[in-house]
Every structure is written in structure tokens, then in C-alpha cells.
Amino acid sequence: MKKILLMSLMASALLMADISKVDAQKALIQNVVLNSKFTKYEKAVELDGFYRVYFDNGQLLYINPLNETIVFGEVWNKEGKSYTTHFMQKWKEELANSEIKNxxxxxxxxxxxxxxxxxxxxxxxxxxxxxxxxxxxxxxxxxxxxxxxxxxxxxxxxxxxxxxxxxxxxxxxxxxxxxxxxxxxxxxxxxxxxxxxxxxxxxxxxxxxxxxxxxxxxxxxxxxxxxxxxxxxxxxxxxxxxxxxxxx
Missing domain, CATH: 3.40.30.10 (Glutaredoxin)
Incomplete structure (x- = not known):
């Protein structure tokens, strides 16, 4: 019984730590775009140190919250593929599907x-x-x-x-x-x-x-x-x- 309780407490502590980390990341990003409300964000593997930050008007920005840098425009790979266009299109489709349902x-x-x-x-x-x-x-x-x-x-x-x-x-x-x-x-x-x-x-x-x-x-x-x-x-x-x- 004690072992189960201990495991439960450890799991809760880890969960709270994850939540705190997420809240901290969100706060750092919000500090870069103070007057703009974003809908979601995710780590951008295509641009080291940056997050893809999505807005409910269908727009997307790349933001590095640590050095407070914003990348406007397109991010490309060496084959000439635009990551920005790809992820923005997916986001617009997600928004559209959500609108249609509601x-x-x-x-x-x-x-x-x-x-x-x-x-x-x-x-x-x-x-x-x-x-x-x-x-x-x-x-x-x-x-x-x-x-x-x-x-x-x-x-x-x-x-x-x-x-x-x-x-x-x-x-x-x-x-x-x-x-x-x-x-x-x-x-x-x-x-x-x-x-x-x-x-x-x-x-x-x-x-x-x-x-x-x-x-x-x-x-x-x-x-x-x-x-x-x-x-x-x-x-x-x-x-x-x-x-x-x-x-x-």
C-alpha cells in the first residue's frame, strides 16, 4: 500500500513539473508577442531553438523565446520546400475542420x-x-x-x-x-x-x-x-x- 502511494505521489510530482515547464514555455513565448494571443505552439525541429507559434487567424510565426527572436516569412529546406507553408496549410485545415464542426x-x-x-x-x-x-x-x-x-x-x-x-x-x-x-x-x-x-x-x-x-x-x-x-x-x-x- 505504501509503495503504491509513493508511486502515485511521484507520478503527481512529475506531472506537476511537466505542467510548470509548459506554463513557463508559454509565458516566455507570450513575452515575445505581448499584444497577440496565440492558440498553440510546438517545438520547431526544422529551426533549432525556435517554436512554431499558431494564431487563430491561420498565421504562423517562428519564435525563439530565450533570445526573444521572431522569424517572419518562409523557412526553407535545401530541396526548396517551405516548412512555413506546409505547417501553415495544416494549421488552416485544422482550423477549418474545427469551424465546420461547431x-x-x-x-x-x-x-x-x-x-x-x-x-x-x-x-x-x-x-x-x-x-x-x-x-x-x-x-x-x-x-x-x-x-x-x-x-x-x-x-x-x-x-x-x-x-x-x-x-x-x-x-x-x-x-x-x-x-x-x-x-x-x-x-x-x-x-x-x-x-x-x-x-x-x-x-x-x-x-x-x-x-x-x-x-x-x-x-x-x-x-x-x-x-x-x-x-x-x-x-x-x-x-x-x-x-x-x-x-x-
Missing amino acids: ISSDKLLKPAKKVIFNKGTQNNYSFVLFTDPECPYCKTVEKFFSDGDTTVYYNFTPLPFHKNAKEWSEIALSSKDFKKALEAIHSGNIPKTVIGDEAKKQLEQMEALAKELKVTGTPKIYVIDEKEQKIVDVVNGADIPKLEKYIK
């Missing part, structure tokens, strides 16, 4: 504005787009959607550094023809539309959803399987090649 398509569609381009969905997939009317990358994605047979659900997410984004979002939502208003805004011809209270309320709901989902950049696209009524993919940024596989 969000219902109904939640995404509730505040959204539906737009049918050409013949609409032809390949079983529709798209929920978080967009900013002043974002050039969003414009690229929206042009891609408008050139095909797609159904897109718009959730405006005006970014704080775009001074006209909120007003233009409210103008589009106040317009009788939402689709035409979008085209006018993208061409620089801002409609002279009186902004209504209903549009303001709808934009507030869209922004609240974006905040809940931690959408900090645009465009962000959720791909929905219409038959199954579930999210099957998440696309961050203007990743046209990734979107192409869902459109005929």
Missing part, C-alpha cells in the same frame, strides 16, 4: 442577403461570403462568383480601416435591388439611397455573427452542400483555385 449552416444564413448569379447553384454548392465593400480581394471573389452559375449569401463585415465600408454596406442593404446596388458600388457609382433602420439592424446582425465567428479579415467563404444542408469547407482569402472545384 457552426450550423442556419446560423450563417440567418442574417445574410441572398444573391443568385446567372443560373444559380448548378453543382450542389452555395456560398456564404463575409465581405467588405471596400476590400479589393473581396471584389476579386465577387467577380469570380458573378461570372459563374452561383448562389451567394452575403454577410457584410466592414473592416475598421475602411472608412466607407459601413455606409456602403447599409446603402446596399437599403436598396430595392441589392444585386444592382452591389454592382454600382463596385464600379464606383455609389447609389443615392436613403439608409433605412431595417438595413442598419441587419448589418448589426451580420457584424455580430462575424464577431462570434472571429472573422477578422475578408473575404471569408463558407461552402455549403445544398443537399446535406451542412458546411463542407471554409475558404480564407481570395483563394480562387480552391473555390473553382465547387463550381461547374
Whole structure:
């Protein structure tokens, strides 16, 4: 009995030591990126003394907590393979899979504005787009959607550094023809539309959803399987090649 108790106490002590070590490592890393909250970290065998530090926006940094060094950009091997790209892609896939499990398509569609381009969905997939009317990358994605047979659900997410984004979002939502208003805004011809209270309320709901989902950049696209009524993919940024596989 004493032997079992002693072994249990030793195991607990080792566990507490490991926890203390982890906490110390985390604190050292946090000291290097004081104003940034990271999601996880792991030792980088490809860069001696450094850790791969992952953020919930899909980004990755290499950090050496002992000499307080940060490596931005790509880390390559001699064969020309980018470790940074490899691990960042894996991390983005992990984040996307986590999002898919925790969000219902109904939640995404509730505040959204539906737009049918050409013949609409032809390949079983529709798209929920978080967009900013002043974002050039969003414009690229929206042009891609408008050139095909797609159904897109718009959730405006005006970014704080775009001074006209909120007003233009409210103008589009106040317009009788939402689709035409979008085209006018993208061409620089801002409609002279009186902004209504209903549009303001709808934009507030869209922004609240974006905040809940931690959408900090645009465009962000959720791909929905219409038959199954579930999210099957998440696309961050203007990743046209990734979107192409869902459109005929």
C-alpha cells in the first residue's frame, strides 16, 4: 500500500513539473508577442531553438523565446520546400475542420442577403461570403462568383480601416435591388439611397455573427452542400483555385 502511494505521489510530482515547464514555455513565448494571443505552439525541429507559434487567424510565426527572436516569412529546406507553408496549410485545415464542426449552416444564413448569379447553384454548392465593400480581394471573389452559375449569401463585415465600408454596406442593404446596388458600388457609382433602420439592424446582425465567428479579415467563404444542408469547407482569402472545384 505504501509503495503504491509513493508511486502515485511521484507520478503527481512529475506531472506537476511537466505542467510548470509548459506554463513557463508559454509565458516566455507570450513575452515575445505581448499584444497577440496565440492558440498553440510546438517545438520547431526544422529551426533549432525556435517554436512554431499558431494564431487563430491561420498565421504562423517562428519564435525563439530565450533570445526573444521572431522569424517572419518562409523557412526553407535545401530541396526548396517551405516548412512555413506546409505547417501553415495544416494549421488552416485544422482550423477549418474545427469551424465546420461547431457552426450550423442556419446560423450563417440567418442574417445574410441572398444573391443568385446567372443560373444559380448548378453543382450542389452555395456560398456564404463575409465581405467588405471596400476590400479589393473581396471584389476579386465577387467577380469570380458573378461570372459563374452561383448562389451567394452575403454577410457584410466592414473592416475598421475602411472608412466607407459601413455606409456602403447599409446603402446596399437599403436598396430595392441589392444585386444592382452591389454592382454600382463596385464600379464606383455609389447609389443615392436613403439608409433605412431595417438595413442598419441587419448589418448589426451580420457584424455580430462575424464577431462570434472571429472573422477578422475578408473575404471569408463558407461552402455549403445544398443537399446535406451542412458546411463542407471554409475558404480564407481570395483563394480562387480552391473555390473553382465547387463550381461547374
